[in-house]
Amino acid sequence: MNGIPFDLQILNVLAALFLLLSFSMLAQRRIVTLVNLLAIQGLILFIATVLLAWRTGETHLYLSAALTLGLKVIGLPWLLHQLIRKLDVYWDTEPLINPSATMLIGLLIVIFAFGLAQPISALASTATRNTLGIAIAVILLAFLTMITRRKAMSQVVGFLSMENGLFFGAMSATYGMPMVVELGVALDVLVAMLVLGVFFFQIREQFDSLDLRHFETLKEDE
Amino acid sequence: MDLLLLLSAPLIGAAILGVWGARRWAPDGNVIFSLATFGAACAVTVRVVKYGNILIAREQFFIDPFNVFLVALTTFVGLTTSLFSRPYMRIEAEHGRLSPARLRLYHSMYQLFIWSMLVALTTNNLGLMWVAMEAATLSTVLLVTLYRTPASLEAGWKYFILCGVGIAQALFGTMLVYFAAEKLLGSEGVTALLWTHLDVVKRQLEPNVLSLAFVFLLAGYGTKVGLVPLHNWLPDAHAEGPTPISAVLSGLLLNVAMYAVVRCKVLVEGSLQSSLPSNMLMSFGLSSVVVAAFLLWRQRDIKRLFAYSSIEHMGIIAFAFGMGGPVANFAALLHMTVHSLTKSAIFFTVGHASQKAGSQLIEDIRGLITLSPTIGWGLMLGTLAILGMPPFGVFASEFLILTTAMKDHAWATPILLLALGVAFAAVFGKVQPMVFGETSARRLPHPPALLPVFAHLGLVLMLGVYIPPYLANWYREAARFIGGQ
């Protein structure tokens, strides 16, 4: 640890916090808090990207950081807060699996992700290669968050958290994807959120709630 | 120039129809833009056949025999579907199921959907391909929920979330490919994501990373292909959206997703020098065929029935690409063509049939042959074609696939045959009373568009009997390029 320069130590701390936030999102049932956690996660991603840009001198990382700040820290959380207010959804119902069990599954996922990342990290030449495991873990944990939730809004937050994990992974393995791709992905995410916004209103209009328990009619044994 | 037209026509169409999509002429406008796109695609095709591969716009776009045939197919089905949707959507609007705003949304998104598929097909950049695939999902989500019924909202939600999650996996896979390539090609610019460059160095790519990447890519794009067990969204999205959308989803989007999988497979196979990707594709394919064949028995909704049939055929295609080699690849490409032609034709007839009956339930649709012989025969012939009856093209491709399987993977042949038999019995048993039998249907206010149906079926019939030499050459070249085993 002593051999590692200080900025990388900070990056490691940020990565650890990134992971911790994923777990808090897994446990959180208040949707407003969930969105705030998402914003904080975006903020950590932003700080990490700026730090990395400063360290490596790659200008496109600054752009990517600006994109993260605009979209993931400010834009989307704001949009989600608006939606929460307009649609009046504040709490998720009891999760499908009890929280402690979810946490344990989460831990197993983290171990799995770290194992998965090991061979890749060994090949990477970036200074941040170790954090790749954390990125994979965050992606899978976000997936778990989506699976264990009933409310549409929480599932969307899980989806966005997954995107955060993907960006973090891209950053730690290769200092980010080419700019064209990052722009495209960001655009897609933005459009996805707009589509969702429309979608939420349609769902609410139809069901008077955003609870996905209504969504159990299309099954094979109709 | 022709390529520029190819990519700009649908985009301009989307913009124009986004504003005036509810006018009386909008359906015709839709057809005109589709026609322009198809014309451009023909020009591009001619150019590729004459002068070989095209690589333009700073190498961002790349056309070779493999994707040009899909481009041609996509624009052709896009055109015929727009022809079909002209009377279909008018009838829907007159029934009061669609408001002008939704009609505008429909027309605009239809063009946007075609555009994003064309970008996904022609781009040389794996990242851009991902972006276009995601755009294709997003443009159709709101189309699936066009009717705003509870079931359609559920279907749309499933479609959005499952494909969103799936495609996120694919992004991760793309990232891993970039990661492996960056070492060889450098991180300057986007070279490390350009398919043409990757293809050159594929043997030196790190196999460990690429095999992991392929798992993610297959899971991601495989979700969009509708491979079992990632198929849950597919029947719902097909059944609940408007029928033209079902036709293009089934006939085109699945093909494009399959195209993405195959592109990735070529790279990974080059790097791994092992049969891991082939085996994965084969097992996914086989499980899709079997599961879908048995699920066909339980369907009561006609569009769901044919959605499951799509899963089954995508499974066959995946299996064939998995086997690899010139014959199997040839057969897979042929199967992609005939499947998308036949399936969209079937959806056209099914669309009109259910409009007549006012229901999508199989038991409510009866006696099509007495009321509207053309629709009845269209459905019957389409069903026979999709079930692999000779002399239709599906028979030819399935026959090729089965014989290759018998030669290389004998164990799989009985499973495939059994599944095909089960599927035949299930689908035929359900469609037969719909076509013959007592009628209860009403007349439609607009004459149905049957030209697309019979054009498609005619083409499928032709491909079953005679494949024109340039087309065969084309397939062969694409098959050789996909390679494998």
Place this chain on the structure above:
Amino acid sequence: MTLSAFAYQLLEIILGVITAPVLLGWVNQCRAWLQNRSAPSLWQPYRSLHKLFYKQAVLAENASPLFRVAPYVVFGTMVLVVAIVPSLETRLPFTVAADAIALVGLLATARVFLSLAAMDIGAAFGTLGARREMMIGFLAEPALLMVLFVAAMISQTTSLPLIAERLSSESLALYPSLAFTAVAFAMVLLAENARIPIDNPATHLELTMIHEATLLEYSARHLALMEWAASLKLYNYVCIGITLFLPFGVATQSQGTTGLALAIVALALKLLVAGSSLALFETVSAKLRIFRAPEFLATAFLLAVLGMLVHLLLGA
């Protein structure tokens, strides 16, 4: 081991045993201040102990010898733990004799005796308390062990004095894993010492109490010993925390008497800070329902394991 080492060891033990009730007094005082009450004296715990020692012990008729022995065992164990935790100097006879895992074992011994004694009389509340105590212990122990493992992995040893030496001799470095485990440890500390949010040390409501319920049958000197042992437990946990996460200032063998004097000052400061932050935390948080306690401790365990995983992955 020189004679001076034994002298220092004795000093450490005596200092610990004396300081423990004062620490408790300090926490209570801070709490009172934070709640705008007039604070009890710092020496209040001593006064109660004094009072209890002078009272006549009353025992239930069916009390077994175990019931009488338990206070001495519990108190003795706690004193032993004081000896083992290197709060003042690292290389002392007792501190090097047992490692972190033995320490957990000792704490468990004390818990077993406490619970057995609580059930001994057969009264309902005692049994209830014992059961709850065991439940908390059963959940907290893995978390505590995990915390110790992380520290052990970072410094490559399970011996507490060596851990303290390694960590205090390093130049300043950011350890996210240690930060996670520190939070986990704080949660374990709260649960194990019957503090809010798991238990309320000031409660008189039998249905919600955990630790107090186990002591209901005790009186006079037995109760005094038990109370003293409880304050020692708090002291010990704080000292373990200091050893693992803030070992700076602890004396090593080479530093002699001045080092020891400095260590005493450092320890006193750290205890003051720890006590006041404990009081602050207790004031701002509410007691959890007993059914939520498993979640609380599962979180602690999770944090500790995460700390370990992060350490394995990042090497930090």
